[in-house]
Amino acid sequence: xxxxxxxxxxxxxxxxxxxxxxxxxxxxxxxxxxxxxxxxxxxxxxxxxxxxxxxxxxxxxxxxxxxxxxxxxxxxxxxxxxxxxxxxxxxxxxxxxxxxxxxxxxxxxxxxxxxxxxxxxxxxxxxxxxxxxxxxxxxxxxxxxxxxxxxxxxxxxxx
Amino acid sequence: xxxxxxxxxxxxxxxxxxxxxxxxxxxxxxxxxxxxxxxxxxxxxxxxxxxxxxxxxxxxxxxxxxxxxxxxxxxxxxxxxxxxxxxxxxxxxxxxxxxxxxxxxxxxxxxxxxxxxxxxxxxxxxxxxxxxxxxxxxxxxxxxxxxxxxxxxxxxxxxxxxxxxxxxxxxxxxxxxxxxxxxxxxxxxxxxxxxxxxxxxxxxxxxxxxxxxxxxxxxxxxxxxxxxxxxxxxxxxxxxxxxxxxxxxxxxxxxxxxxxxxxxxxxxxxxxxxxxxxxxxxxxxxxxxxxxxxxxx
Numbered sequence: 199x200x201x202x203x204x205x206x207x208x209x210x211x212x213x214x215x216x217x218x219x220x221x222x223x224x225x226x227x228x229x230x231x232x233x234x235x236x237x238x239x240x241x242x243x244x245x246x247x248x249x250x251x252x253x254x255x256x257x258x259x260x261x262x263x264x265x266x267x268x269x270x271x272x273x274x275x276x277x278x279x280x281x282x283x284x285x286x287x288x289x290x291x292x293x294x295x296x297x298x299x300x301x302x303x304x305x306x307x308x309x310x311x312x313x314x315x316x317x318x319x320x321x322x323x324x325x326x327x328x329x330x331x332x333x334x335x336x337x338x339x340x341x342x343x344x345x346x347x348x349x350x351x352x353x354x355x356x357x
Numbered sequence: 358x359x360x361x362x363x364x365x366x367x368x369x370x371x372x373x374x375x376x377x378x379x380x381x382x383x384x385x386x387x388x389x390x391x392x393x394x395x396x397x398x399x400x401x402x403x404x405x406x407x408x409x410x411x412x413x414x415x416x417x418x419x420x421x422x423x424x425x426x427x428x429x430x431x432x433x434x435x436x437x438x439x440x441x442x443x444x445x446x447x448x449x450x451x452x453x454x455x456x457x458x459x460x461x462x463x464x465x466x467x468x469x470x471x472x473x474x475x476x477x478x479x480x481x482x483x484x485x486x487x488x489x490x491x492x493x494x495x496x497x498x499x500x501x502x503x504x505x506x507x508x509x510x511x512x513x514x515x516x517x518x519x520x521x522x523x524x525x526x527x528x529x530x531x532x533x534x535x536x537x538x539x540x541x542x543x544x545x546x547x548x549x550x551x552x553x554x555x556x557x558x559x560x561x562x563x564x565x566x567x568x569x570x571x572x573x574x575x576x577x578x579x580x581x582x583x584x585x586x587x588x589x590x591x592x593x594x595x596x597x598x599x600x601x602x603x604x605x606x607x608x609x610x611x612x613x614x615x616x617x618x619x620x621x622x623x624x625x626x627x628x629x630x631x632x633x634x635x636x637x638x639x640x641x642x643x644x645x646x647x648x649x650x651x652x653x654x
Contacts, residue, residue, distance in 0.1 A: 236483045239510045239524070245491075246498040246511035262502055288431050319435050347434035350503050354496070 200229060204251060207259040210310040211274035211323075212303050215265075227253050263347060266320045269312055275303030276312035276320075277330070277341065284315040288348040293324060296336035305330045311341055322346030359550035364539075368635075371587065371616060378540040378636040382420040383411060383443040384427055385469075387504050388476045390436045397437055404430055413611045416476070417446045436504035441469045442541070444634050444642035448532060448581040449473040451608050451646050455482070458527040462486040463516035463568050464534055466493030468500035474530065475506040485522060487514040516564040525573045533561040535582035535589050538641030558588040562596055569601045569647075578603065578647040583640055585633075587619040590643040594631060595624040603647040605630045611638075615645070 201217055208215035221232045223240060225247075232240060232248040240247050252261040270276065279287065283297030293313060305311050307329050313321050324341035365375040391397055398408050398418070405424030411417035420427055427433060427440055449470050452460075455478045465471045465486035474484055486509050488494055494513055501509055514521070516531075536554050539545040565580060572578060580597075582589050594615065597603050607630045615631030617624050634642035 233507070235481070236508060236510055239483055239485060241512075243512065244510055245494050245513050246501060246509070248510070249507045250498070250502050264502065264505060264507075267505065284431060288434060315431065319431075321431065321435075347431065347503075350434050350499055351429060353499055 200224060200254065203254055203257065203259060204229070204265070207261065207265075208269060208272070208274065211269050211276075211312060212305075212309070213269065213272040213274040215268060215272060222251075223247060227255055229254060261323075261345070263320065263322075266312060266323060266345075270314070270318075270320050273302070274312055275305045275309065276314050277301050277305065278314045278316060278318070279321075281316060284321055287313055287321050287343060288346045290343055290346060290348055292339045292343050293341040294336070295328065295330070295338050295340040298330065298340060301330050310344070313341060313343075313346070322349075358552075361546035363551075364546060364549070367620075368585065370620060373635045376637075378640075380442070380540055380636075380640055382423075382427060383441065383446070384408070384418050384420060384438045385414070385441045385446050385473060386416045386418070386438050387436055387472065388416060389480055390505055397432065401430070401432060404432075406430065411443055411446075414443065414446050415450065417441075417443055419443070434503065439469055439472055439500075439504060441473070442583075442640055444639035445469060445583065446473065447610055447612075447632075447642070448530060448579045448644050449477065451579050451610065451644065452477075452528045452530075452577055455528060457482040459524070459573075460484045460528045460530065461519065461522075461524075461526040461568065461571055462530045462532075463519055463564060464488055464532055465511070466490060466497040468497035470530060470532055471497065471509060472500055472504045472506055475501075475504070475508055478508060480507045482508060484509040485524065485526070486511045487516060487519060487522075489513065489515045517560075517567050519567050520570045522571065524571060525576075526571050527573050527576050529568050529572055529576065529578045531565050531568045531578055531580045533564050533580070533582055533589075535561065535584040536586060537583055538585045538636060540636035540640040541583065554584070554586045554588050557584070558586075558593055561589055561593055565593065565597055566601055569597075569603060572649065574649060576648070577606070579644065580647065581642065581644045583642050585635070585641040585643075587616060590633065590645075591616045591619055591624055591628050591631065594628050594645050597647070598625050598627065598650075602650045604650040606646045606648055608632060608644070608646050610644070612642070612644070615643070
């Protein structure tokens with residue numbers, strides 16, 4: 199059942215992730231993917247294990263950056279943004295249409311899209327607010343920030 | 358028995374003359390996340406982070422000058438590098454053949470060395486990382502996620518209980534909790550007493566003893582502290598040689614030989630194979646590599 203939650207989440211990016219022979223384990227609502235090197239080491243009381251996929255709360259997925267990387271490898275819907283916009287994005291800001299350099303996939307309004315920097319590294323993801331492939335006003339917010347790597351700093355402040 | 362004069366006099370007895378030290382920040386590139394052949398040095402220079410290679414480390418760089426905080430760049434947040442003190446990068450580099458091995462990282466949080474292990478292992482094999490503090494485990498977990506570590510299992514466990522894991526490890530990192538040193542803590546002389554140091558030394562022996570019970574027959578242990586105090590270093594190592602059936606392996610790295618005479622007490626001569634780092638180029642540090650004593654096994 200839980201595998202399906204992540205598979206369904208990936209559909210929002212226009213791809214379907216499948217988790218082959220790897221084992222999915224859960225601890226306090228956090229999900230981890232284990233390969234054969236580590237799965238035999240996991241006891242019930244583990245704190246963190248293998249590849250952290252994200253949290254699921256009331257059926258809603260809060261993905262990890264590992265999961266976003268997996269979506270990048272699957273060629274999920276994604277946009278590449280410029281240098282300045284990349285910095286603003288990891289500071290929690292949204293993406294303007296004019297900052298999008300390239301669009302990959304069938305990116306539709308209201309869907310999720312991965313946000314990559316000019317080096318192809320995944321900075322996070324957002325929700326598409328306007329049709330990107332068609333002509334649109336360059337000065338409108340095109341992708342609303344949902345999660346960005348600046349979250350690592352924000353988490354530390356909370357701790 | 359505390360205070361700056363007390364400790365400075367001890368260092369002089371051990372052969373080192375005290376001088377204030379200003380540490381340089383250092384970072385370590387995470388190989389597993391730099392697979393695209395990018396020139397990360399140039400990329401960081403472009404941001405205003407000027408780096409210089411640390412000669413004695415394979416992936417370490419000094420931060421020479423910086424217009425930005427090294428801990429708040431996109432590259433840092435993407436796990437392309439970690440901020441790790443130069444001497445602290447040495448212990449993990451001393452293990453031989455880490456790939457595909459099973460590794461125990463006792464006292465793992467906040468995870469700088471765990472990430473370094475995973476990097477050298479290229480995410481192969483397995484690492485069991487334990488720490489007693491749940492709050493520190495949260496920081497460790499964030500570090501693992503940020504740096505895309507995939508081969509590690511984390512448990513909240515006192516390192517003195519490591520045999521309870523019921524596992525044998527090929528490599529064990531015993532980077533024990535220690536008293537630290539004045540170079541990395543400006544209030545060190547005010548806050549530390551000999552009693553603290555002796556208490557820490559006892560804890561370190563217990564951790565080392567229990568960790569050694571988890572060592573595979575042909576395994577390796579690297580023991581390290583960032584303390585300058587011989588009670589936490591050479592004296593513990595002397596105890597381990599006599600009590601735990603371990604022998605010291607010669608290591609090839611910077612630093613000076615471990616002390617074989619401490620405050621008039623003569624220790625096992627093999628302790629000269631350990632490396633001691635008086636503050637200067639790096640913070641104060643001590644490192645020792647063990648294998649099982651071939652005669653005893």
